[in-house]
Amino acid sequence: MTAHAAEDATHAPEPIDPHLWLEDINAPDALAWAAARTAETEAAFHDSALEQRLRDVLDDPDRLIVPSRHGDLMYHLWRDAENPRGLWRRTTREAFTAGEPEWETLLDLDALGQAEGTAWSFGGAVHGPAGSRRALLRLSPDGGDAVVLREFDLDAVAFVDDHPFELDAHKHRVAWLDSDTLLIASALDGGGITDSGYPISARVWRRGTALADAPTIVEGDHADVGVFADVDHTGDRHTAVVVVAHDFFHSELWVWDAAAAADPVKIQAPQDAHVDIHGELVAVRTTTPWQVGGTAYPAGTLLVGPLETLTTGDGSALRVAFAPTEHAVLETWNWTRTRLVLTVLDRVQSGLCALDPAALLAGEPGAEAETTPLPFALGTDDLFSASVVTADADEDDELWVVARGFLTPPTLLVTDAVAPDPRVVQRGNAAFDATGLVATQHWATSADGTGIPYFEVGPRERDGALPVLMSGYGGFEHALTPEYQNLVGPAWLEKGRVFVVANIRGGGEFGPDWHLAALREHRHRAYEDFAAVARDLFARGVSTPAQIGCHGRSNGGLLVGNMLTQYPEDFGAIVCGVPLLDMRRYTRLSAGASWIAEYGDPDDPDDWEFIRTFSPYHLIDPQQAYPPSLIYAAASDDRVGPVQARKMAARLTQETDAEVYYLEPVEGGHAGTIDNAATAALHATIHAFFDNVLTRD
Incomplete structure (x- = not known):
């Protein structure tokens, strides 16, 4: 047996795929196919009034501003109709806290794009250590994950031109060791790349030297997801951190004292x-x-x-x-100078706790965490969540928090982790009329008897079944908590309809066990959970299958793709965004290899046996009747890519009688949109589709 034959024997046989030509993302014929289908969809579901309404919400000049804090300054990217790509700006912490910010524009993204001929999208800033007055700006040419890095002088308010740190577009990970040294993971200049498309090594790059000459500190393997860099600058200690991610859930951490030039320690x-x-x-x-x-x-x-x-x-x-506990789990945590602040989910609603680590380690009485109450009374008509949005752990114990409900616009507060005394800085404007609406929590029973919670938002007074829009995710230990519906509200809830968020297994709503319960060969549980919620809505008289639509993105796109192919009788319409759908080839497309730990390896025959049971692309049955579907992606998505969405739409159209629509913007990356105008247009199209399909006689 030849070496090639031996290799083939270890892989599952490749199903015949007549739509492989659509995997060439930028091929003229594939782009022409996507453009033609997109034009058809936009013509079929154009709602200019709704699009303008959503645009007005997103461009509201008095909308809530959630900044990031660095020392005594607050930074923010402002977008509106006149500045679609945004103004990166700053104001003093004192002025912002007083509600009277005087914004200084640091960078006009639209002007930069016009001057350079590239429509730059802002991907964030990596601020230097205290006192450096420098930042590395992450700029994307199309909204994708790959960004260029450019060093910016915060005093001169200009890009650095004297031996600057600059890199072309890639999926870099970078942190400052000091004002003239970076810890960087980059595939450029010989850095190398993993099978998942991320950097394979971390290097120390000193100003004025070539990146190719930067010494490698930690190196991974091609089979790893990637290598990622960070530096902790707490107090006088500067700890360099390199993460070697073997898969999405298993990593090795290497640390060392950057100032001492010590060897990394695992x-x-x-x-x-x-x-x-x-x-x-x-x-x-x-x-x-x-x-x-x-x-x-x-x-x-x-x-x-x-x-x-x-x-x-x-x-x-x-x-x-x-x-x-049985119902309370840790969602995340944040450090302040002397405190550790925990965000705890209790029955999928969040609250904040603060503890003193020094007292805890010393075994002092009273060191245990105490819950910090939300800054307003919890009414009977809404459900709430709170999250830390920014803090500067090098400076003090100040904490900036956003609290919101499904029907309650977000509120920005500032408090102190040592002596909590929340003070409202700004309240968000209402994006829709919530009069007569109520948010409640319910439980469905899945196929194996597990109770599955879900949030339901809709009219308090009802007369018969109503159209329902369901949302879910169920993957990567990501929890869905109450969020203000600034787009779903005006487009759906204001019309007297029902919105549902299903907290299915695979997510993090009840901790790591909730996630592990739907991993790999147990993936079917997530889909059984979601279908159980839809059936519970029918059983309770909330809606009927013909009136229930669902919308999911990314892993949520895989979720609703399985609703389409495995539970078509339970739904009247499906919207599938930036999705995984071809689970036979997903590891070979974009960053797909990084998710093997979540879904399994389709090139392993044993894994393929269970993966094929939740691969929507391979579950299409020409004899099956399917509900109408709208599938969308972005040509610039370098995380999942548009090709799985393209192929699904093409196969459904050619092999079944299904009503299928396809939408593919050029820009937007995995977010699907790149500015407020594009976001409003996409969601107006989605809701015009639901309006058309779910209200048919």
Whole structure:
């Protein structure tokens, strides 16, 4: 047997695919096909009045501003009709807190684009360490994940022209070691790339030298997802951190004191744990049970201890900062100068807690976390969540928080993690009339008997079944919590209809176990959960299958793709955005190889046996009747890519009698849109489709 034949024997046979030509993203015939289908869809579902209404919401000159804080300055990207790509600007913390910001424009993205002939999209700024007055700007030419890096002088308000740090477009990961040195993971100049398309090594790059000459500090393998760089600048200690991600959920962390030029040391923690460094402290959240230092800790536990306890592997100095319960789990955490602030989900609604790590490690009484109440009374008509949006852990214990509900516009508050006294800085404007609407939580029973919570928003008083728009995700331990519906509100809820968010397994609503329950060969549980919610809506008299539509994006696109192919009788319309759909070839497309830990490896015959059961592209049955569907993607999406969406639409159109529409903007990346105008146009089209399909006689 030849070596090639032996390799082929280890792979599952490739199903015949007549639509492979659509995988060439920029091929003229593929682009022409996408443009023609897009024009048909836009002509069929154009609602100029709704588009303008949504545009007005997004461009509201008095809308809530959520800035990022760096020292005594607040930074923000402002977009409106006159500045579609945005103004990157700043004001003082004092003026912003007082509600009287005086904004200074640092960079006009539209003017830059016109001058350079590239319609730049702002991907954020990597600020230098305290006192450096420099930032690395991330600029995308099309809204995708690949960005160019340019160094910006915050004092001169201009790009640096004297030995600047600059890089062409790629999926870089970069952090400042000091004002003249970067810790960088980049595939450029010999850095190398993994099978998933991310950098394979981290290097120390000094100003005035070539990146190709920068010494490699940590290197991964081609089979890894990628290598990622960060630096913690807490206090006097500057800790360099390199993450080697073996897959989406298993990583090795390497740390070292950047100032001491020491060799990297590997953190002795489980590869599936989440590790976060803050000065001399480390926080570890377990994903699976972990026994260390003579103690066993269950999944979902947050531990805090001295960093040295994990560089030596001892672990005995770790202390429990949070222990999960049946309904309360840790969603995330943030550091301030002296406190650790926890965002806790209790029955999928979030609250904030703060604890003193020093007191916790010293075993002092009262060191346990106390819940910080939300800054307004929880009414009976809404459900709420809160999240930390910015803090400067090098400066103080100040905490900026956004609280919101499904029907309550977001409110920006500032408080103190040591002595909480929330103060409202700005309240968001209402985007729609919520009179008579109510938000409630319900539970459906999935196929295996598991209770599945879901949020329902709609009229308090009802007369018969109503159209329903369902949303869900169910992957990567991502939890869906109450969010203000500034687009769904005016487009859907204001018309007296119902909006539902399903908290299915695969997400993080009840901690890591909720995610692991729908991993790989257990993926079907996520789809059974979502279908169970749809059927519960019918059983409760909320709606009928013909009136229930669902919309999902990315992994949520895979979710609704399975609703289309496996549960077509439970839905009247499907909108599938920037989706995974061809699970036989997903690892070969864009960044697909990075998600093998979530879905399985289709090139492994054993894995393909279960993957094919949730690959919508391969589940299409010419004899099956399908509900109408709208599938959309973006040509510039370099994370999932448009090709799976293209092929799904093409196959459904050619092999079935299904009513299928396709939409593919050129710009937008994985977000699907690149500015407010594009966002309004996309969502107006989606809701015009739902209006047309779900209200047919």
